[in-house]
Amino acid sequence: MQKADLTTRSIACFVDLLIVIALWRLPDVLGFLSACGYILVRDGLFQGRSVGKKLIGLRVAGEEAEAPAPAYRESIIRNTPLAAASILFLIPYAGWVLGPAAGVVEGLVALGDDRGMRIGDMLARTWVVQPIPAPAKTAPVAEPPASDPSPGIGEKGEKQDPLP
Numbered sequence: 001m002q003k004a005d006l007t008t009r010s011i012a013c014f015v016d017l018l019i020v021i022a023l024w025r026l027p028d029v030l031g032f033l034s035a036c037g038y039i040l041v042r043d044g045l046f047q048g049r050s051v052g053k054k055l056i057g058l059r060v061a062g063e064e065a066e067a068p069a070p071a072y073r074e075s076i077i078r079n080t081p082l083a084a085a086s087i088l089f090l091i092p093y094a095g096w097v098l099g100p101a102a103g104v105v106e107g108l109v110a111l112g113d114d115r116g117m118r119i120g121d122m123l124a125r126t127w128v129v130q131p132i133p134a135p136a137k138t139a140p141v142a143e144p145p146a147s148d149p150s151p152g153i154g155e156k157g158e159k160q161d162p163l164p
Contacts, residue, residue: 006110008130012052013052019052039086057131059131070124070126078120085100
């Protein structure tokens with residue numbers, strides 16, 4: 001596994017953001033609760049993958065190599081800072097500055113970390129990885145049959161003169 005690069009993580013985040021916006025548009029409190037609920041449990045849905053991560057080919061992995069795939073518990077811990085940032089949007093006027101500021105802080109922390117871990121990842125002991133594709137298997141090269149000697153080579157393998 002290797003660290004997921006910023007571009008692929010951003011695309012996966014954008015797909016998830018579109019889902020959150022769609023859920024937020026549901027009527028009244030139902031929209032707010034469903035959007036925050038998705039933010040919290042999204043990485044526990046498909047074995048450590050949100051919808052965006054699944055489409056892009058990323059996944060959330062445990063910090064230790066032998067750790068099991070993160071479940072809903074780790075997803076909730078990991079995404080609590082993002083849910084808190086979305087709750088800040090409810091504050092009139094100041095929320096439109098504080099919410100994005102909290103998201104920017106998460107992004108800057110991920111940029112500054114050598115493993116790309118944001119604050120939520122540090123709390124949950126997870127990180128986003130891009131699985132390394134398995135090398136393609138090559139077909140074995142067929143050797144010419146041993147009973148058919150090449151021209152100019154005798155049966156025992158010694159060179160023959162083409163002219164007698």
